[in-house]
Amino acid sequence: METIIKTTDLNFSFGKQKVIDKLCLEVPKNSIFGFLGPNGAGKSTTIKLLLGLLHSSESNIHLFGKDLRNNKNEILNKVGNLIESPTIYRNLTASENLLYLNKIYKKETTRIEEILKIIGLWEHRNKKAKHFSTGMKQRLGIGMAIFHNPELVILDEPVNGLDPAGVFEIRELLLRLQNDGKTIFISSHILSEIEKLCSYVGIIKKGVMLFQGEINSLISKTIKYIEIQTNDNTRAIELLRKQQYLVKIKTNDILEIEVDNKNSFNKLISVLITNEVKIYDIEKKSANLEDIFINLTSN
């Protein structure tokens, strides 16, 4: 699989404080890659390193298969970005903010209208950006990031300040960009959004990559369990523990039992039925990204 971003043992320090520690990042082409980590984990620093805003002492950042240090302008021409709060010139209107980008990237003039319509600001095109709401500024920031039709879009907290409808629109926009063959690298605290949007995730803590890979593989690796209610929980616990099941009492009525696979689940049901324990309710549970994230980053 072709990788668009590849870092090899990437290190970075602010003074004596090590912020990134031997980070190996691989972002596959045409993926939406969610980059997760608690505050201060090194996400923004990594993004700034990828964009050449901070400099690594070694040649260990490759984008599009090329060394960032030696091919910076060629690479940056194919990258759009939105880092933290968007850079918007408040004295300029939405159109003018894109017009100034157009002077740099030399796209057709219809591109300004096209972007304004994509981000839903066409009706506000002549309004000064200083009068925009946070959500409108965020949209304009995203519009500026994708203005030159980049192959790679790097977004740091792109849905900050957006209302639910805005979040939905941005999600749809990013999925459309992926369908157009773009690669999207996104950092966000909103894990439910990442789960809905991303095909790959990387989880970082204190500058160290804890996990990276397909989001489905991450979730499938986690322990699944069921919640069950019976007419005799005490007997059910006794029977299941004899069969080496891990049983926890969640509440007075509900038991939580780890179940690795389908056979294990089938055996559990058989044990209870053959011993005449009545099952009132059963619910299959699996960890979501938030559970995994908290579990990984808290240990």
Next chain:
Amino acid sequence: MVRFVDVLSAEIIKTKRTWNFSLVLLFPVIVTTIVFGYYIKNLLGEESGVGSNSWIMYSRVFFQFYYLLYPLLAATIAFSLSNIEHRNNGFKQIFTFPTNKFSIYFSKVFILLFWMFCSLLLAYSLLVLSGNGLSYLFPQAGFQDYNINHSIITFFLRIFLTLISIISIHFFLSIYWDNFIISVGSACFLVIFGLVVNKWEYSYLIPYCNLQKAFIHFFQSGTEIFSKEILWSIGYSIIFFTGGYLIMIKKSIK
């Protein structure tokens, strides 16, 4: 690769609706209006300086405004241009453009020098036009008897070359600190300091003294442009513009 001219046109768009730049053009218009009105009032009251060079007397009033206030305007526009990036957190974005930082920095410098040049050209044009207007309206004032155009041009050129160094110093300060007081406040202090130490033998080393020196030079009907103090000003311009560039490229985006 993005061309310098593309970066320049992008930078020009960013300065749109920055009123400090309009002020630079408005300033000579305001000064001309005041001085022209004042002169008309005096000439109508027959208080003209008959016997003295009318052009020198007339220009003198303009130049007093100019040598005192232009350095403050220079500091203000240098601050305003840099503040556009500081205020909008723009450095992080412009550094991710596929262009070199040299083009970005020197397109800003070009804009500053262009605005200042336009303002001085306007000031010169208004001075000559209004003087000729007075000559036409009040022939008894004697404007038509003298021609000091060469001295006037020399004054404006010396002022321009000095202002380049002042712009370089305050642009340097503004790139480093996003602080109006440091940039413009220091200009106020240094202009006053320049007036106080103007007679010191080494005052040619201080660009802020050169403005008054240009004024004195005008009265002496001097036509030398590249005098010792102007060469020092050019030296300062090179040092501070280079320093500002180095500060910008080393600017940390945290």
